[in-house]
Every structure is written in C-alpha cells, then in structure tokens.
C-alpha cells in the first residue's frame with residue numbers, strides 16, 4: 001500500500017480505519033466471528049491455530065495488536081501472566097472492556113505505528129489487522145523488536161491471491177456486466193492491502209526471526225462465504241444443505257492442514273481465506 005504515499009495519505013488512511021472500526025464495533029464480533037455457522041467455524045479454527053502456535057504459558061507477557069472486541073484477548077488472558085491489548089479504535093476497546101475484565105489485562109487506545117513501549121514480550125500477535133497498515137514491513141519490524149529472544153510473533157491475515165477473491169471479483173464483474181448492479185461482496189470499503197504469504201514470510205526473516213512458517217488457517221470453498229448464499233436460483237434450503245456439506249469438508253481440511261508438509265500447505269493456501277505466519281525470535 002505504501003507506494004507513493006505521503007505522510008498525510010498514511011494519516012488519512014489511519015483515520016479512515018479508526019472511523020470505520022468505531023462505526024463497526026458493536027456488530028463486529030457478531031458479524032465476523034459469531035453470527036452464522038460459517039462465522040463460528042471460522043472462529044473455532046482460528047482459535048485452534050492461534051492457541052496452538054502461540055503456545056501461551058502462565059508466565060508469559062503477551063502483546064496483542066488490534067484486539068478489536070477482545071475475543072482473542074479473552075482466550076489468551078486465561079492462559080498468560082499478563083496481556084497488553086491495543087487498538088486504534090476507542091469503540092472497539094469499549095466492546096473489548098465489556099467482554100474481558102480480568103486483572104491481568106491492560107487495554108490501551110493507540111495507533112500501533114505510534115506505540116511506544118520499552119518492554120519486550122514473550123508473545124506478540126495480531127489477528128486480521130496487518131492488512132490495514134500502510135507499511136507492513138515496518139509493522140512486522142516493530143512486532144519483532146517488541147518480542148524477546150526465544151519469543152514468538154504470530155500474525156493471522158487475509159490471504160491473497162485466493163480462489164475466494166477470484167470468484168468474488170468474477171461474480172462482481174458478471175453482476176455489473178449483466179445486471180448493471182451490485183458490487184463484489186469482498187470489495188473492501190476501507191483501505192486494506194492483503195499481503196502475499198511469501199512476502200510476509202520474507203518480512204519476518206528480514207526482521208530477525210530465525211525460523212518462519214506459513215499455514216493456511218480458514219479454508220473455504222469459493223462458493224459459500226460467511227453464510228452468504230451465492231446461488232440464489234437453488235433456493236435457501238438447498239443452498240444451506242450444500243453450504244453445510246462444503247463447510248464440513250473444508251473444516252476437515254483446515255484441521256488437517258496444521259500437520260501437512262510444507263508443499264501441501266502452500267497448495268492449500270489458494271483455498272484459504274486467512275493464513276498464519278509464525279516467527280521464532
């Protein structure tokens with residue numbers, strides 16, 4: 001996203017991101033993680049990957065970037081010594097404070113680009129956040145600098161390229177062309193730059209991580225996304241039946257991808273909605 005961006009452009013992007021998530025805060029958890037069978041499965045699979053790779057210990061000091069409504073903060077806070085959860089959006093933090101009240105959590109409203117901390121952490125993580133940063137290399141560098149030697153950095157982010165976006169773009173094009181209405185359901189309404197998995201992996205290596213691995217997390221059929229039906233002429237009942245069958249199959253794949261060898265994992269990335277990068281310092 002950084003190409004030819006001035007400081008004013010970056011600031012204005014950050015303002016748009018903050019305003020968007022302030023506005024979306026009361027619905028975000030429901031819409032994204034809890035509101036449909038597909039969304040709940042996305043949440044469960046992401047949770048399994050996150051907890052497995054973070055491997056949180058009860059002595060760990062943890063930093064979470066872009067905690068949003070605090071679903072991951074809640075999970076991690078039950079396992080660690082202390083978690084600092086930051087977010088640029090005041091309203092997202094209000095949601096998070098309602099959800100998470102343990103004494104070992106510190107919330108802070110701050111733009112991570114401006115976050116100033118002299119401590120280092122055992123684990124640093126973010127879920128679905130890095131795609132909103134104008135300079136992801138700088139973000140990864142800062143995450144790595146804030147991680148202790150021997151600690152872990154885990155990033156979960158949207159995949160690109162993937163069959164899901166290819167389908168959505170094709171669908172949007174056909175709709176506009178034939179029906180002259182509607183937009184692709186995946187077109188973002190805020191500045192978002194998905195990062196190629198291999199590019200993100202290189203960034204981790206460049207920023208001082210010794211061992212870096214990439215895993216597809218949420219694997220999905222390009223046809224049914226977040227419980228939105230895509231084949232209206234089939235009727236809701238039949239679509240639901242297909243959606244559930246697809247969901248079961250792709251969930252099975254998602255859960256087994258964690259133990260797959262690297263070439264199979266890389267192949268599965270094109271079916272993934274999100275992927276995870278883990279770096280060991």
Ligand SMILES: C[S@@+](CC[C@H](N)C(=O)[O-])C[C@H]1O[C@@H](n2cnc3c(N)ncnc32)[C@H](O)[C@@H]1O
Nearest residue numbers: 021066067068087088089092111112127128129
């Ligand atoms: C898609 S939401 C994900 C929220 C949460 N991690 C989750 O998975 O439920 C992205 C979050 O990142 C936050 N965010 C975006 N840019 C940020 C920045 N520069 N500094 C801190 N937080 C940021 C947003 O306010 C929002 O809460």
